[in-house]
């Protein structure tokens with residue numbers, strides 16, 4: 001059984017959706033569960049909010065997740081992080097990978113954020129988004145993890161204990177046996193991690209075969225899709241769509257794509273900006289947002305509350321209030337608002353942004369999720385295991401311009 005440790009909630013539903021689409025019976029859990037899993041499944045995904053926590057906390061959460069997965073029957077482990085890496089030279093991917101390797105008694109793994117279906121590819125160890133390098137893609141302006149370097153070897157060398165090598169494209173296309181030999185050579189030369197090039201899905205297919213016996217694999221959801229395909233051997237599962245119900249959209253991502261999605265939705269529905277200053281200074285601000293949402297719940301399209309701003313405005317806000325204070329105030333406001341709306345009877349939540357989605361789901365407190373139909377690659381509908389509540393957790397960069405209306409048009 002495959003045990004996945006995902007460093008945020010959008011990332012968790014992303015990988016879970018690809019596992020299901022490729023035939024594995026999968027559940028997604030909200031944090032490390034307190035009891036054993038009763039269902040019989042092929043894969044378990046644990047959603048953590050560990051991407052930008054202090055490193056010791058991220059390690060502890062990840063090890064707790066590993067131990068729970070081991071107790072619940074997982075035999076191979078996947079550390080899922082963002083396809084845009086979202087981890088600067090001080091980030092958690094290296095230290096968490098080291099801790100997981102150590103706990104499993106292993107000394108080698110791979111680094112593969114590639115997700116070609118969403119334009120994330122790796123060539124000569126550099127991560128591209130579409131046709132540009134990661135650090136030219138808009139990710140250099142990310143509010144929490146500004147990516148100023150696209151070289152995955154350099155990023156890992158700054159973060160992790162060991163040395164990082166490369167399996168270049170020319171070697172990957174020679175096939176799985178050759179890739180395994182490259183791993184063996186790198187290991188012999190004292191490397192602990194291998195960045196593996198992948199410019200399209202066929203390299204991920206090769207790589208999935210090369211890592212079939214690797215105890216710990218790390219990467220984005222692209223490789224996991226092919227690992228699932230090989231494990232499931234042609235099985236398929238029916239994915240659900242959510243029923244129509246009271247719906248709200250909460251957007252806390254400032255990515256290029258989310259900015260476009262908010263602009264698109266402003267032409268279609270009632271939208272309200274979450275002003276950081278008011279979030280910081282007014283005790284009744286959540287109540288005001290709540291009343292505004294309630295007023296629009298019967299509209300044709302659901303109301304959207306958004307903190308999303310373009311890079312220039314983000315810079316000004318961060319200079320005025322401090323980046324951490326601003327982001328915490330926004331996350332707190334979204335979490336409280338989501339809680340109020342759930343108590344009021346809202347059943348369908350669409351959230352944009354990894355940190356934003358994570359805090360909202362943690363606040364709502366459901367045990368876990370079944371995985372439904374994808375709205376866009378990597379963004380499925382989720383049904384909670386505990387109540388008739390449905391969520392779509394959209395990674396900042398995923399989906400097309402009309403994502404928010406498309407998600408609602410799928411409801412039956």
Ligand SMILES: Nc1ncnc2c1ncn2[C@@H]1O[C@H](COP(=O)(O)OP(=O)(O)O)[C@@H](O)[C@H]1O
Pocket residue numbers: 142143144252253254255276307308309314317318326327328330331352353354355356357394395396397
């Ligand atoms: N207007 C804003 N000013 C300052 N910080 C913001 C603003 N809007 C969003 N943020 C913060 O930026 C972060 C975005 O991260 P996240 O939700 O993970 O989005 P993404 O998926 O694009 O990475 C959140 O912590 C959020 O609170």
Ligand SMILES: O=C(O)[C@@H](O)C(=O)COP(=O)(O)O
Pocket residue numbers: 008010011012014015081082083084086115220221353354355378394395396397
């Ligand atoms: O791999 C991805 O790109 C996503 O699954 C992901 O990790 C989402 O993170 P955010 O962009 O912070 O939503």
